[in-house]
């Protein structure tokens with residue numbers, strides 16, 4: 001079976017993002033970019049399914065500007081068989097991303113598509129659900145365990161109430177939560193090997209996707225800061241401080 | 249004028265009253281013509297009756313169908329998309345229920361969703377967080393399309409009770425898929441206050457050290473009548489189950505009192521608590537970032553401090 005992994009490049013999760021003083025955006029110049037952590041987990045899961053002999057091919061796909069080739073090389077170095085780069089110089093909104101991924105799904109006919117549950121830049125948490133909808137296939141979001149057998153996936157999902165298990169017919173869309181796995185580290189020889197793996201570049205315009213970027217962002221601001229607190233020296237002082245605030 | 253459809257969340261027919269009332273509060277901020285609440289269930293009667301008491305609700309639509317027994321997004325989505333026809337806005341809480349479901353509705357209607365709506369500026373202009381809450385954006389949705397939004401419950405106070413909306417039973421004719429089957433739900437213990445609506449929350453982090461040691465956190469929470477939460481590191485290490493995780497990818501909460509014990513204060517954790525009334529931090533490392541946002545900080549060993557605190561509270 002073939003697995004398609006959505007592999008987005010985002011500002012690294014360790015970067016504390018700054019809002020531009022004029023409110024026109026966030027500072028991204030010179031900021032470290034990395035694979036979205038949830039997408040790394042998605043790729044790791046696909047690779048493990050291939051290691052187990054369940055999957056035969058793992059394809060990573062990104063929709064990103066021209067300079068995202070190094071990002072896809074990382075995905076190949078982690079172990080993906082090939083990469084698809086949809087070259088798109090503007091950031092796109094989730095519905096457009098889902099429509100674009102649907103084009104790749106139609107082209108590649110995967111049995112399973114794994115995405116991150118959310119991209120940690122827009123924190124939208126939409127694309128996987130939208131792709132499943134447009135594709136008219138099942139979705140299992142926020143996965144912490146995936147088992148594949150007999151043309152079905154049994155997926156454990158992290159929901160507010162606990163752990164929910166769904167069984168879905170393949171092909172299906174799964175989105176990852178953090179506890180699904182711990183992604184492997186890329187080793188130097190793998191980086192060398194990745195150089196010769198196939199990477200296909202498709203201009204966004206060639207896919208014939210109708211753009212659906214319906215939302216307009218008009219202003220960016222920093223969150224309100226909490227006031228500076230007090231330090232207390234022991235338990236008695238802490239209790240007194242809470243009593244003073246009427247909390248005890 | 250806006251007409252809002254709120255999708256109620258429930259578990260086995262019991263309304264998630266807090267999340268639903270907070271979502272109604274966000275709808276009220278639109279000063280709409282009407283707010284209708286829809287309950288999709290096998291037997292929606294109980295949840296619908298309760299939803300009808302939320303102030304500001306005009307009508308509760310009870311959609312009874314055996315396939316609605318569990319909240320399967322691809323089954324509920326087409327029904328909601330049909331029901332949405334008469335509405336300008338469709339809101340659901342930004343819980344795992346709403347996050348899973350509403351993008352399905354948005355995709356069927358051909359629009360993007362506003363995720364984690366924090367404030368309403370006008371009927372089509374909203375604020376929401378991005379980058380783990382490190383930036384807040386103002387977004388404008390087109391006025392000629394329905395607005396589909398999940399509501400960041402921590403940003404809203406529950407709408408009052410005492411309303412008496414009418415309950416209307418309806419059925420929706422939509423083609424529903426059979427490709428998804430509910431197998432089961434392993435729910436955590438429910439004898440404690442609910443993390444998302446509790447007024448007080450005590451959370452433990454990696455510093456607590458083990459599942460056994462977490463007893464000290466639970467005991468302290470009991471003393472305060474508090475719900476228990478945890479950092480991702482504590483959940484990953486298996487000290488507590490996943491549904492206790494607080495933060496960017498766990499639960500976003502806004503209790504009156506939050507006590508962080510042995511938690512360093514990573515941005516992803518802080519995202520989950522920055523609307524808390526008072527944040528107390530207990531950590532043995534004076535340089536832990538949690539102290540930068542704590543209202544009251546105490547540097548010390550949690551194993552020494554917690555018993556002292558319990559004694560001092562009496």
Ligand SMILES: Cc1cc2nc3c(=O)[nH]c(=O)nc-3n(C[C@H](O)[C@H](O)[C@H](O)COP(=O)(O)OP(=O)(O)OC[C@H]3O[C@@H](n4cnc5c(N)ncnc54)[C@H](O)[C@@H]3O)c2cc1C
Nearest residue numbers: 453454455479480481495496497498510512517532533550
């Ligand atoms: C995409 C992404 C999403 C994430 N989402 C979340 C999320 O939703 N929620 C979340 O919490 N994290 C999240 N994280 C993880 C986050 O970055 C941190 O790794 C995590 O919050 C750390 O947990 P911690 O503070 O318990 O552990 P640590 O950072 O290891 O801190 C432990 C603290 O305990 C203190 N300590 C140790 N022993 C004692 C003692 N005896 N007495 C007192 N203090 C003691 C130490 O001084 C230290 O400060 C996410 C990360 C990523 C990449």
Ligand SMILES: Nc1ncnc2c1ncn2[C@@H]1O[C@H](COP(=O)(O)O)[C@@H](O)[C@H]1O
Nearest residue numbers: 006008063115116118119124125126127
């Ligand atoms: N531009 C993109 N390129 C590749 N994958 C994407 C892109 N946008 C979204 N995705 C996938 O969709 C997931 C959810 O994104 P979002 O809905 O934006 O939070 C991400 O974790 C990715 O797996």
